[in-house]
Amino acid sequence: MNGELSVKSAIKETLPTVFGYIGIGIAFGIIGHAAGISTLLVGLISIIIYAGSAQFITVSMLTAGAPVLSIIIATFLVNSRMILMSASLAPYFEKYSVLKNVQIGTLLTDESFALGMNKINHTNHQLSFEWFNTANIIVYLTWIVSSIIGAELGNLIGDPQTWGLDFAIIAMFWGLLYLQVLADRQFSFKLQVLVIITAIVLTYVGMIFLPKTLVIIVVTIVGCESGVLIKHAFF
Known part of the structure; x- marks a missing residue:
């Protein structure tokens, strides 16, 4: 690009x-x-x-x-x-x-x-x-x-x-x-990898406990919040 x-x-x-x-x-x-x-x-x-x-x-x-x-x-x-x-x-x-x-x-x-x-x-x-x-x-x-x-x-x-x-x-x-x-x-490679892993884990857990129609939107919201927390806590 x-x-x-x-x-x-x-x-x-x-x-x-x-x-x-x-x-x-x-x-x-x-x-x-x-x-x-x-x-x-x-x-x-x-x-x-x-x-x-x-x-x-x-x-x-x-x-x-x-x-x-x-x-x-x-x-x-x-x-x-x-x-x-x-x-x-x-x-x-x-x-x-x-x-x-x-x-x-x-x-x-x-x-x-x-x-x-x-x-x-x-x-x-x-x-x-x-x-x-x-x-x-x-x-x-x-x-x-x-x-x-x-x-x-x-x-x-x-x-x-x-x-x-x-x-x-x-x-x-x-x-x-x-x-x-x-x-x-904008963000370090380590931070991005951590957020990706977090999203994967959240998706796996969400597929177990949530209806499939809600998994994406819930993981998106929780994943974004988790990313912010990880950034401020460790980076």
Whole structure:
């Protein structure tokens, strides 16, 4: 990454994450096809819901004949972490109009958020609408096209796990975490490693005692507080 906040820079810096989207998008399309959902509906789900984990849940609940209200509530809970992410990004876009802020928030994903957090390490803590919107649009279009391709490939590919496609998004997040640790010069390497280990432990414990829909948002809040405590206590 560099210090530019242009459209050209956004395209260059977003492309590495595209491969993760392609893998998991195709996997979703294949699973949607296997569940008896048409290619058109798979495409519409990706366009309207646009949330990987929530889309997999939606397909499962549709297949099980769950009520629409239950699907809506489940989708909201799974994606409630976006409230925290949007709140974290809001200060960087105060100078832009409400419409532009809504546009950024609507297409925000875990990956584009992580890219943005990496980017501020190179731009003196600045973000631009042009850069972030370009990144959002690239991953949005990639996700839609990939899921449609996956639905069409459903006749040829059986279980996406046999191709390793289910691991694509996990690998992408590990890559983004690695880049974040390398690029963030505000905090020491030891502090970052301690916070990462704390988050892993909290996630493990949370998976035991909390509903899966609440794990991410609870771990995010508790992890942030723990990071602050660790920083002030030992660094």
